[in-house]
Every structure is written in structure tokens, then in C-alpha cells.
Amino acid sequence: xxxxxxxxxxxxxxxCPRERRHLIRILQAIQEKLGYLPEDALREVAxxxxxxxxxxxxxxxxxxxFRFVPLGKFxxxxxxxxxxxxxxxxxxxxxxxxxxxxxxxxxxxxRKYSLERVGCIGCCTQAxxxxxxxxxxxxxxxxxxxxxxxxxxxxxxxxxxxxxx
Amino acid sequence: xxxxxxxxxxxxxxxxxxxxEKILWVxxxxxxxxxxxxxxxxxxxxxxxCRLCWVEVEGRGLVTACTEPVRxxxxxxxxxxxxxxxxxxxxxxxxxDHPMDCKNCPKRDRCELLKWMRFLKVKVPKDLRPFxxxxxxxxxxxxxxxxxxxxxxxxxxxxxxxxxxxxxxxFDFVWRxxxxxxxxxxxxxxxxxxxxxxxxxxxxxxxxxxxxx
Ligand code: SF4
Ligand code: FES
Ligand code: FES
Numbered sequence: 001x002x003x004x005x006x007x008x009x010x011x012x013x014x015x016c017p018r019e020r021r022h023l024i025r026i027l028q029a030i031q032e033k034l035g036y037l038p039e040d041a042l043r044e045v046a047x048x049x050x051x052x053x054x055x056x057x058x059x060x061x062x063x064x065x066f067r068f069v070p071l072g073k074f075x076x077x078x079x080x081x082x083x084x085x086x087x088x089x090x091x092x093x094x095x096x097x098x099x100x101x102x103x104x105x106x107x108x109x110x111r112k113y114s115l116e117r118v119g120c121i122g123c124c125t126q127a128x129x130x131x132x133x134x135x136x137x138x139x140x141x142x143x144x145x146x147x148x149x150x151x152x153x154x155x156x157x158x159x160x161x162x163x164x165x
Numbered sequence: 166x167x168x169x170x171x172x173x174x175x176x177x178x179x180x181x182x183x184x185x186e187k188i189l190w191v192x193x194x195x196x197x198x199x200x201x202x203x204x205x206x207x208x209x210x211x212x213x214x215c216r217l218c219w220v221e222v223e224g225r226g227l228v229t230a231c232t233e234p235v236r237x238x239x240x241x242x243x244x245x246x247x248x249x250x251x252x253x254x255x256x257x258x259x260x261x262d263h264p265m266d267c268k269n270c271p272k273r274d275r276c277e278l279l280k281w282m283r284f285l286k287v288k289v290p291k292d293l294r295p296f297x298x299x300x301x302x303x304x305x306x307x308x309x310x311x312x313x314x315x316x317x318x319x320x321x322x323x324x325x326x327x328x329x330x331x332x333x334x335x336f337d338f339v340w341r342x343x344x345x346x347x348x349x350x351x352x353x354x355x356x357x358x359x360x361x362x363x364x365x366x367x368x369x370x371x372x373x374x375x376x377x378x
Binding site for chain 1 (some may be wrong): 327328332334336337338339340341348349350351358359362
């Protein structure tokens, strides 16, 4: 972990009673600050509560909300809610997986792109929908996936689009 | 004052048993077999995960013997049609995604899964297979302990013994649903964990998932 990350973890733990029932809340707070749960943070948490790292890992993997790798610079969220799914969301997701060479929940080795699937995000009339760093791409098709990625690549080269917090 | 012992009847035999003891241990200590895969003596609370140890208690119905304490006057049957039906199905479900590579299995002579298959006359359930097949890497990194997650039946014994008896805490259940498995911290190879090679987990593992070199 970087110095800032270590400090952030310490800060979260400082305010917490050493009782195991606070474990999930603490993991949430750390992810909130760092965007993911680094391995060393999980070790720190285990030490803090006096339980094994494997147990902390077991709890953290049980819940979908926790991530163990940082998000990519461009975090791509493909909607697989009912409307988007029936309009071909799965094909769009497949296209992203193919183009990026990663699976859902993974990050490209250069840390530029991460991929996630979610349930309905509330704009079903635009189905199927993809969201990149909060920006909505409506009425997606597998073909448009290439376009979107080309656009993101261009922005990246221009140094545009700030990282998502 | 409460008496320390209770009198129970198991399969027609009158047995005096320590108050509070679970039916499973009373039966086993008196030579009455009850199929079981997850229970270990000393577990408190019992894990109760394999659902193999069904017995029928008069006036109560079907209960798992590893979780149910004996009570004064209790009448228990271990071999009724409903008991056997439940046990066979539970075992078949465990077998649905088990590799069945018994010829090459390091535990083939002491596999408890095979033992209960013979006892309950259960065959590999062809109708349930192939179940989503597990393909996890086998961990042979450690000098004395091997781990093949594909053979694991998720009985939880190693987790308990590591946590409560040895104190190393090397294993736990991770992920969820079809993905659930026993794992080290972040899936690290065993050589990079706190495992000191005591092999207690390999001793209690009922199948060929954990074994000594
Ligand atoms: S590795 Fe063995 S002892 Fe551990 S849960 Fe799997 S079957 Fe049970
Ligand atoms: S289903 Fe995708 S926005 Fe509603
Ligand atoms: S031995 Fe009772 S549920 Fe496994």
C-alpha cells in the first residue's frame, strides 16, 4: 500500500471498537476511501480484530460489494437489468470482454479498464445501457462497443477524463 | 439437582448417556453407526453442514444427530425408510460434483465418502452429473501438506480445526454459491501461509482434499 493508503486504513481503524461485529462496516469504510480492499489492508484488519486473514477474506468475498483490485481508469459498467438484458445486454458485455480480454470483475493489466455488470440502473428506455465513469452510453450494440473503446482511448491519450473517485 | 446422565433408547437398545451429549456421539460410542461427514467431537456449536446424520426421534420426527442432544426417555431410530432416503439423497448431492478419481486418490483407503457410499448402497448419481465441474489448481507448494480443492466436499472440518484447535486459521470458506470453496488468505499457496505442517487438517479431512506428502 502507498503511504496515503496505510494512513487511510489506520484512520478507519482508529475510530473502531475492537469487536468482530464491526468487521463489515470497517471493510466498507476502507473500500469507500481506497476504492478497493488491498491485501495489506485485509491483513491489518485481521490483526486489529485478532482473527485470521483467511477469515477476513472469507467474509469479504461473501459480499458482491467488495473488490480486491483497484478500478481501472475507465470503469465500465454494463447494465444487465431486465430491460437491458432483453435488449441484448449480454452481447454488449461479451463484446467488452472480448475486446478488453478480461472478464467481469477484472481489470486490464495496464489498469486502464475495469468491467462490471449491474442490475437496472434506472434508464431502461435507453436499453441496453453502459456507464463509464458515470457517463451514460445508451442503446448499445456489440458494434458500438468498439466505438466507445476508441473514444475512451482517444480521451486517455489526451489525458482527459479524470479518475473516478 | 439435575442428574448427570439420561436414559435413552437407540434402535431398541437402552443406553445411559451423559446429559447434553449429542445423539451422534452416544450412538457411535455404543457401536451404532450413523453416517456423518462434517461432525467432529468437541465442536460447539456443531457445524451441521453435511446433512447426512439424520435419525428419527419418536414424537419429534427427523433431526440431525450431530446437533440434537439426548434427553431423558428419548427413543431414537437410526434406520427407518425416511432416514435412509434423506441420507442417500444428501450423499448423492455431495457426489454430484465430486471428481471420483478414486484410483489415483491419496485417501482411497480411508475416504469417508466411499465408506458411506458402501454403507448406504449409494452409487454415483449419473442423473445429477455432470454438475458444473470444478477446476481449481491443486496446491502442492507446501513441504508437507497438499490441497486439492476439487475434491473438497465443504464439510468445514479443516476450517474448524485450524481456527479452534490449532489456532493457525489458515483456511476459511470464501466466495459464495457455486463458487464457494475452502481457501487460504487471497488463495495464496500454502507455503506462503502460517501453515506449520502439523497435518491436523489432513487428518480430519474426510476425502482426498487435504493430505500429507
Ligand atoms: S478440505 Fe477436507 S476438511 Fe476441509 S472442508 Fe474440504 S473436505 Fe472438509
Ligand atoms: S434494465 Fe438497464 S437501465 Fe433498467
Ligand atoms: S454430521 Fe451432522 S450434519 Fe454433518
